Amino acid sequence: MLLKRGRGVIGATLLCLTLGACTEATTPKEGKDAVSKKSSEALTGAHQVIAVDQDRVPTFVNGPFGAAPTSADALRGLQPATLAPVLARVAPLFKVKPEQLFLKKAYVGFDGEAHFRYGVRVNGVEVMGAELRLHARDGQVFAANGDARTDLPAPEGASVSMELAEEEARKDRASPPEATLVGKPELVYWRDDGQLLLAYRLRMTGETRGGERVDDTVLVNARSGDVFERITNLHGALNRRVYDGKNGPGLPGTPSRMEGQPPVLDPVVNAAYDNTGAVWRCYKELFNRDSYDNAGAALITTVHHRVNYVNAYWDGVQMVFGDGDGTTASILPYAVDITAHELTHAVTEHESDLIYSGESGGLNEAISDIFGAVCEWHSEGKVIDEGTFMIGEDVWTPETPGDALRYLFNPKLDGESLDDYADYSSGVDVHYSSGIANLAFYLLSQGGHHPSHPDWPFVEGIGIEKAARIFYKANVDLLTPSSRFETAKVATEQAAAQLGYDAATIASVTAAWKAVQVGVIILPPLPPP
Structure with missing residues (x-):
């Protein structure tokens, strides 16, 4: 991803902290309240349709869909045929044939539920970004979601070599x-x-x-x-490996400090080592996650990359940090939220794999900002201060006190970001559309009114840790590569319900999204009298 502040490319006003990823699952803007029994949910036979796309094809359903293995041991030896009866029941709801699905991953989540991810092929060719997901507990599939339609026109055979x-x-x-x-x-x-x-x-x-x-x-x-x-594919973990780029372009550089070694003379190397460890502990202690791949992958970092480099990014293998230019930004590895932002891109790449374009790209960026704030809060003893919901405040424009790259509590303070889904249009840069979900998370966590519309309804906050668990579960278990803001609303509502939170908590999730006009019917302006 690219973390931007202002327009243009690296240098003047850009901080590039990177992950790549546009097929967009399309839930209508007039969306559904996902968990309210009094909302317009559709009941069809034994299942309940929670959300649909613009053609009224389901994108999220709950119901008893059949037996499935749910223990970690059972999933290790899972045979594709085991879930065939479930797919025969579920697939037609999503306008996909069971034989067009292939199992990509089966795992037990941090909350003990089992999840099964299926990719989609049409005419033997993979549909980029299309997925169907099954969710199970106590031996039974209880929910399914995704954007897996194969009933759309699809040309066969290439005309171009x-x-x-x-x-x-x-x-x-x-x-x-x-x-x-x-x-x-x-x-x-x-x-x-x-x-x-x-x-x-x-x-x-x-x-x-x-x-x-x-x-x-x-x-x-x-x-x-x-x-x-x-x-x-540039996005922008405890086995730490910190390398010194010596202000050159090569990667990873000269080994400087490996896991378990004492501090070295270079404070930038030590900061990268310490902040990477802080982010690893944040994910481990809050979500029992071991590194970005949840399998103990080494956390590789290069510092002192190039000269006056106002940039940091995740390249799919490692993090890369410049030293800044002293004006736009100072030494980037000093900011724990920027480190967390980059490693969260790696988490997203391994989980929801949100495509880095359109609304899914805005969600990708927002999730990295959100967990940048969460891990900064965690690293500071779980204390919220004035910098918790600011991104890069420790290193951004060092000559301007109180400045930051982005502001979750009031996205428009950076002069570019959106804070209202009604203002979104195709082509908005993903760094600026991220403000929509950033503000929804802030309001869910801390409560309050929309900063630009204090007369809009109040959102009751639930606390940063509970809000983080909801967004984490949504990113890991429910969001798919082509998810949109409406999809994220449904996913976080369902995540709260699946985590066992009460009706008041789920209502706060809904209210937070509605505060930024996601899930709200947006009417065109009235003509002049």
């Missing part, structure tokens, strides 16, 4: 000079509103003329040859 697709990708103006293509192009489908586009997916790496690293997934229409989407 693989070689021509590569050529068009290289010629695209956003491609770096002397770009390297990693691996071979592969055919995928991409959801574009009411159709599936057949595309070549290519991985392209290189450097811009200014020396910035590029690692993009490029989609080329397999029928027309047009490049229509670029998705960065």
Whole structure:
């Protein structure tokens, strides 16, 4: 991801803290209250439809869907046929055939529930971003969600050769000079509103003329040859490894401090080591998560990257920090919330895998900001202070006291971010649309009124730790790559219910999203009299 402040590229007013990922699951803006028994939920036979897309196809359902193994031992030897009876019941609800689904992952979550993630293929080709998820406890599947439709028009067969697709990708103006293509192009489908586009997916790496690293997934229409989407794979853990880049471009650099070693003379190396440990402990103590992959992956960090580099990012393997330029930002590894932001991109990459574009990209950015705040709070003894809900306040514009990169409690303070879903439109930068979910989280945690609309309804806060558990469960178990803000509303409501929280807590989740106009019917302005 890119964390931005202001317009343009690195240097003037940009902090790039990175993860890549546009198919968007489309729940209508007039959405449903997901948990209220008096809302417009649809009851169909034995199941309950919680949310639907614009064509009224379910995207979230609850109900007794059949038996499933739910212990960690049983999941290790899971055979695809085991859940065939469940899929035969669930798949038609989501307009997908059971034989078009393939199991990607089965696991037991931090709350003890079992989860099964299925990818989707049409004509033997994977649909990028499409998933169906099953959720089970006590041996029974009780819920399913996703955007897995295969009833949409889908062309068969490419009209453009693989070689021509590569050529068009290289010629695209956003491609770096002397770009390297990693691996071979592969055919995928991409959801574009009411159709599936057949595309070549290519991985392209290189450097811009200014020396910035590029690692993009490029989609080329397999029928027309047009490049229509670029998705960065640079996003922006206890086994710590800190390297010194010595102000050069190479990665990872010279080993400086490994796990268990004493402090060194370089305070920046020590800060990176300490803050990485603080984020690991935050995830471990709050969610019993061991590193970003929940399997103890090493936390690799490079500091002193390049000269006056106002940038930090996650590249899919490690974190990279510049020293700042002393004006736009000071030494970036000193900020624990920026470290948490980057490692949360890695968590998201391994869990919901939110596509880094459109509304899903805004959610991706927001989740990193949210857990940047949560882990800063956790690292400071679970004490909330004036900096808790500010991102990068320790290092951003050091000559301007009280300034920050972003403000969860009032997103518009940065001059760019949105705080109202009614203002969202396609093409809004993901760093600015993140303000919608950031403010929803803040209001859920701390309570209060919308900062731009103090006359709007009050939100009753539930506390930062409970709010964090709800958003964490949504990111890990319920959100899918193409989720939108409406989807996130439903996912957090259902996460609160599945965690066993009371009706008042669930009502606060709903109220927080409605405070930013997610789940609210947005009427067009009345014509002048």
